[in-house]
Amino acid sequence: DAMVIQNPRYQVTQFGKPVTLSCSQTLNHNVMYWYQQKSSQAPKLLFHYYDKDFNNEADTPDNFQSRRPNTSFCFLDIRSPGLGDAAMYLCATSRGVGGPADTQYFGPGTRLTVL
């Protein structure tokens, strides 16, 4: 059974047209993350929520915003997608207690194409 669900799996948008990606979890984890992954590169953390506390990475562009209305859901908003934003967007969760047993669980990703 899927524990971290992302919708849609594939998203096509036009240059400059806002898009929202969705993530939900059934694990009741405290932490939810959004990563951007481009071809042949490691996932790059955009931001994460620890409960309701939002933590932005210093180099995440302002074009990317996030919302976490409740424990289960987290959204990634791209306000004005550019061609360089085409990538796989991965949502992940973790319990947030630290230690080697506290691992991340990833969703299947949303592949974003910008035309």
Add this chain to the structure above:
Amino acid sequence: RKEVEQDPGPFNVPEGATVAFNCTYSNSASQSFFWYRQDCRKEPKLLMSVYSSGNEDGRFTAQLNRASQYISLLIRDSKLSDSATYLCVVNKGNYGQNFVFGPGTRLSVLP
């Protein structure tokens, strides 16, 4: 210097070979360590956590050397299905929220 560095790869090995991956991290305060594997166009999946005393899971052995800030992964008797990118991940947060990914090492196991 990147926070987490890995062997650049790719590694092309025959079936049955033993292959070792290396990873170094720069933040001595890092708390926990992991190896993930990622298949092409799929999400990363946990392969194993790395414990201070080292740990083994079947054909896979992970080692941690805190003094040298070094992590390794050994795969014995490689299978075709082991072909993937292996990501070293370091968590530098006290509450498990600061996961840093290495660039990954690609492995191709050849028949």
